[in-house]
Amino acid sequence: MKETFDVAIVGAGPAGVSAACILADAGIKTIVFERGEYPGAKNMSGGVVYGHDLAQIIPDYVDHKCPIERNIIESRIWYLSKEGGYSFGYRDSIFAAERKHNAFTVLRAKFDRWYAEQARKKGALIVPSTVAVDLLRNDKGGVVGVVTGREDGEVRAKVTLLADGINSPLAARAGFRVEPKPEEVALAVKEVIELPSEVIEQRFGVSNGDGVTIEILGEITGGMDGIATVYTNRNSLSLAIGANLADFATSKLRPYELLEAFKQHPLVVPLISGGQPREYIAHWLPEGGYDTIPALYGDGYLIAGDSAMMFNAMHREGSNLAMASGRMAAEAIIEAIGRGDCSRKGLANYGKRLAESYVLKDLKKYRRFGRFRYRHKEIFNEIPALASLAGREMLTVNGVSKKQKQKMIVKEVRRKMSILRIARLLWHSWRAVR
Amino acid sequence: MHIVCCVKQVPDTTQVKIDPETNTLIRSGVESICNPYDLVAAEVAVQLTERYGGKVTVISMGPPQAESALRECLALGAKEAILLSDRAFAGADTLATSYTLSQTISRIAAVNPVHLVICGKQAIDGDTAQTGPGIATRLGYSQFTYVSEVVSVDVENNTIKVKREIEGGSELIEGTLPALLTVELGLGIPRYASLPELARALRQDIEVWGAGEIGALPERLGLRGSPTSVHRIFAPPVREGGRVFDSTENTERAIEDFVEVFFEKESPLLEHLLSQDKG
Numbered sequence: 001m002k003e004t005f006d007v008a009i010v011g012a013g014p015a016g017v018s019a020a021c022i023l024a025d026a027g028i029k030t031i032v033f034e035r036g037e038y039p040g041a042k043n044m045s046g047g048v049v050y051g052h053d054l055a056q057i058i059p060d061y062v063d064h065k066c067p068i069e070r071n072i073i074e075s076r077i078w079y080l081s082k083e084g085g086y087s088f089g090y091r092d093s094i095f096a097a098e099r100k101h102n103a104f105t106v107l108r109a110k111f112d113r114w115y116a117e118q119a120r121k122k123g124a125l126i127v128p129s130t131v132a133v134d135l136l137r138n139d140k141g142g143v144v145g146v147v148t149g150r151e152d153g154e155v156r157a158k159v160t161l162l163a164d165g166i167n168s169p170l171a172a173r174a175g176f177r178v179e180p181k182p183e184e185v186a187l188a189v190k191e192v193i194e195l196p197s198e199v200i201e202q203r204f205g206v207s208n209g210d211g212v213t214i215e216i217l218g219e220i221t222g223g224m225d226g227i228a229t230v231y232t233n234r235n236s237l238s239l240a241i242g243a244n245l246a247d248f249a250t251s252k253l254r255p256y257e258l259l260e261a262f263k264q265h266p267l268v269v270p271l272i273s274g275g276q277p278r279e280y281i282a283h284w285l286p287e288g289g290y291d292t293i294p295a296l297y298g299d300g301y302l303i304a305g306d307s308a309m310m311f312n313a314m315h316r317e318g319s320n321l322a323m324a325s326g327r328m329a330a331e332a333i334i335e336a337i338g339r340g341d342c343s344r345k346g347l348a349n350y351g352k353r354l355a356e357s358y359v360l361k362d363l364k365k366y367r368r369f370g371r372f373r374y375r376h377k378e379i380f381n382e383i384p385a386l387a388s389l390a391g392r393e394m395l396t397v398n399g400v401s402k403k404q405k406q407k408m409i410v411k412e413v414r415r416k417m418s419i420l421r422i423a424r425l426l427w428h429s430w431r432a433v434r
Numbered sequence: 435m436h437i438v439c440c441v442k443q444v445p446d447t448t449q450v451k452i453d454p455e456t457n458t459l460i461r462s463g464v465e466s467i468c469n470p471y472d473l474v475a476a477e478v479a480v481q482l483t484e485r486y487g488g489k490v491t492v493i494s495m496g497p498p499q500a501e502s503a504l505r506e507c508l509a510l511g512a513k514e515a516i517l518l519s520d521r522a523f524a525g526a527d528t529l530a531t532s533y534t535l536s537q538t539i540s541r542i543a544a545v546n547p548v549h550l551v552i553c554g555k556q557a558i559d560g561d562t563a564q565t566g567p568g569i570a571t572r573l574g575y576s577q578f579t580y581v582s583e584v585v586s587v588d589v590e591n592n593t594i595k596v597k598r599e600i601e602g603g604s605e606l607i608e609g610t611l612p613a614l615l616t617v618e619l620g621l622g623i624p625r626y627a628s629l630p631e632l633a634r635a636l637r638q639d640i641e642v643w644g645a646g647e648i649g650a651l652p653e654r655l656g657l658r659g660s661p662t663s664v665h666r667i668f669a670p671p672v673r674e675g676g677r678v679f680d681s682t683e684n685t686e687r688a689i690e691d692f693v694e695v696f697f698e699k700e701s702p703l704l705e706h707l708l709s710q711d712k713g
């Protein structure tokens with residue numbers, strides 16, 4: 001098309017829309033392409049958004065009717081064997097008061113739509129049902145716009161922001177990002193189960209629109225490196241389970257089988273019983289961490305969010321990294337346009353901002369975490385089974401002395417795992433998270 | 435040629451389910467779309483202006499969100515859009531709706547004469563197919579329902595020739611302008627808009643008119659102007675499958691069972707055949 005823009009953004013998810021809001025606020029002419037019928041139509045996430053990062057873009061998001069499902073006041077961690085498991089949790093009334101909306105659940109189809117609407121009101125042009133198929137390049141290889149699948153669909157822009165998610169076909173095609181290896185992505189499936197609000201509040205011991213998240217590790221992923229989550233929404237629960245794609249390939253397990261087994265687990269059944277499945281969706285998650293982050297900017301372009309592999313697998317944070325990176329990309333673009341230099345050099349502040357922020361610092365801190373999990377399959381096999389054995393035996397009152405039980409447990413642990421293996425696991429786990 | 439196209443935003447009925455206990459539509463989480471027949475109407479209208487010149491004005495009555503249905507039609511190439519949104523319009527049946535739309539069209543025609551009004555054959559949520567004819571009757575326009583082809587339009591001589599579907603075939607008829615058409619799905623395929631057209635549609639200002647703008651009588655609008663009401667919505671009973679005679683294990687036995695049931699026990703078909711035989 002004849003009309004040109006200052007910035008073209010590919011993808012109307014949290015990264016792209018965050019950037020669009022900041023740019024539109026600064027009076028920068030911005031167009032956003034979304035392949036879904038509306039922003040959010042193609043999305044999946046466990047569904048947690050963090051107030052801190054959202055407030056940096058829309059400070060009064062609550063007054064603007066942000067579709068918050070539940071304010072998270074408690075985070076639980078379960079470590080499960082096939083029959084049972086351990087439950088830890090941390091709940092704090094501070095999260096219901098002063099730090100309300102530190103984290104809250106959303107349904108992405110609603111949230112992303114709302115978020116994009118805020119950007120539209122600020123003046124960004126959000127174009128749905130439109131696929132960006134390629135990038136426009138100048139003779140030096142610099143990016144000068146986007147090619148969409150529509151007739152007369154070439155759009156010239158001073159800067160292009162790739163925020164098109166984990167698949168990021170555009171970044172791959174442009175050679176800006178290598179195709180992730182199977183072990184660098186997770187395949188997750190999610191089911192939304194509808195339950196009355198009162199039932200959810202009763203089952204999770206919350207009230208007033210507060211909620212709980214549960215992160216689950218152990219045998220539930222069939223020995224694969226993976227995780228499951230249960231998030232409370234207003235009148236539904238989001239159940240998700242996922243595992244490393246390379247592990248799926250070797251184990252031949254199917255994601256839906258994993259989800260069905262997860263729903264049958266004795267700790268999960270009482271939470272979901274009587275619920276009606278409402279949605280089912282599958283998606284990739286970037287799990288490669290710090291070492292798989294591509295070059296984040298170049299002549300005329302930047303990459304943010306999932307397409308830049310920004311996902312903190314340790315803390316299950318993604319939407320906040322997407323929002324923060326989108327915001328920083330926008331700030332760098334505003335400076336670059338102001339100086340009239342949208343080359344790689346002109347956009348370099350994006351990299352600097354990210355490196356100085358929690359985004360890259362956190363990802364760097366946990367850079368070994370993905371490989372650690374992938375290599376130490378005992379976390380998903382022997383250890384949860386042994387831990388459950390220990391718990392079960394110590395709690396069974398049957399006339400056997402505790403000392404004798406302890407001996408039996410230690411013997412069983414030694415039978416399953418050598419001292420060397422345990423030592424290596426401990427050392428690697430320390431290195432992975434320190 | 436000036437064409438007015440009437441469109442309606444409807445729930446995507448392919449996703450709507452009926453709650454078997456309360457007999458009401460479960461609309462939560464169901465997307466709203468532009469009625470598919472109306473999209474075809476808009477496409478046909480745009481094609482006619484491409485053939486004969488002129489412009490298309492698209493109108494819709496509904497809540498503020500119905501704006502997105504209008505934008506879909508703008509993207510197809512309609513030049514103007516008017517949203518009829520007023521609390522007074524709420525709860526309208528087809529009588530009140532056709533009154534509201536016809537008032538609107540007369541107001542539009544007073545400024546810019548209207549040659550054609552094009553509506554979808556029916557809306558996929560109510561399936562009544564009454565609104566289009568209702569508008570034509572009130573405006574005194576000639577009406578052509580179930581149109582499957584617009585053969586020609588002659589603005590100078592005020593005539594239109596169309597093909598319409600009738601039982602067992604089709605008929606070719608000619609009439610005078612201004613006219614109202616209701617169109618079948620097969621009449622056109624809504625185009626995949628070009629990027630500049632889509633961008634224009636997304637940015638265009640849409641006028642919002644209320645009861646005052648169309649000079650309507652309040653007692654003929656919305657719930658007050660609607661003599662019909664929905665008594666009950668229900669899902670048709672689920673049909674139970676017939677008896678299965680499984681022949682995979684024991685074919686002979688299955689056939690025996692079948693013959694026994696069919697010819698001896700519960701066969702209205704057999705009785706029917708026998709009674710015919712006697713007759």
